[in-house]
Amino acid sequence: MTTSTNQPPRRRRHGCATALLAPFVAAARFQRPGRQDRLTDPAISGAQVARTCIGLGATVWLFFAYTLRREAGGVINDKLVEMLIAAAVLMAVGPLVVGAFVCSARPPLRSRYRRRLPGPLTAFGVLFGAAALLVFSFRGSLNGPFIAGGGVAGSLLSLLTGMASLFLLPFVLASSVLSVHHSFRTADVHEVLPPLLSPVVVTVMSALQALDGPPVNAPQSVWLLFLAGAPLSVTALSFWELSRLRTRYGITLRGALGR
Structure with missing residues (x-):
């Protein structure tokens, strides 16, 4: 007598792919807003994705249309540094804006927003701690004394820092x-905070790019248009987000502060 069990087929686990995707999955887990009752608007999310795609498309076009001023490796390193600087700008400006927002809110909203602070604080702390550990593992002047004079312990530390990196x-x-895309999970505190923070970060980044100069041999007019496009488009999108929150959901900055 044979019996059959209707068990769902087991999915095969691909250990290598899981290991490769683990850093990105972990980053998304810590940086995406997680408040359950947070308002999500598909139109706003779609506009943000479209803005990002247009920005990436304009950057790709700029690099393919004009010749590079230096080696490709140096340009890529500059772009990676720019991403880190954007996150650093948010880490500096974000707490000031969120702190001013919470302190300006009237009771009982103030205590409600304080209870929502663990989300942004987690995003800040995780990125800052991971960046500090990465600098420690890469900078020989920092970890050299621990590794060189530690014998077996130093060799083990060297192996661990290499694997961690x-x-x-x-x-x-x-x-x-x-963190830049989600504005360090400030939507966990309130939905009006991300559109208030985004223009500040993009404007600072455009100013830094203007000081650094163009990475390609593009005409000055094209480079200025490229620099101005990012803050203008992000600011326009932020105004549209705030307007949509007001007209469709009745969410305003004054209402968020209880004033």
Whole structure:
């Protein structure tokens, strides 16, 4: 007598793919907003994705249309540094804006927003800690005394820092991109905060790019248009987000502060 069991087929686990994706999955886990009752608007999310795609498309066009001023490796390094700087700008400006927002809110909203702070604080802390560990593993002037004079313990520390850097490098890069995109999970505190923060970060980044100069041999008019396009488009999108929150959902900055 044979019996049949209707069990679902087991999915095959691909250990290598899981290991490669682990830093990106972890970055998304820490940097995406997680408040359950947070308002999500498909139109706003779609506009943000479209803006990102247009920005990437304009960057790709700029690099393919004009010749590079230096080696490709140096340009790529500059772009990676720019992502880290954008995250650093958010780490500096974000707490000031969020702190001013919470302190300006009237009771009982103030206490409600304080209870929502663990989300942004987690995003800040994880990226800062991971970046610090990555710098420690890469800078010989920092970890050299521990490794050189530690004997077996130093060799073990060297091995551990090398293995950790394989995870930390993609994790920090992915977290930097996602932290800027999600404005360090400030939507967990309130939905009006991301559109208030985004123009500040993009404007600072455009100013830094203007000081650094163009990476390609493009005409000055094209480069200025490229620099102005990012802050203008992000600011326009932020105004549209705030307007949509007001007209469709009745969410305003004054209402969020209880005033």
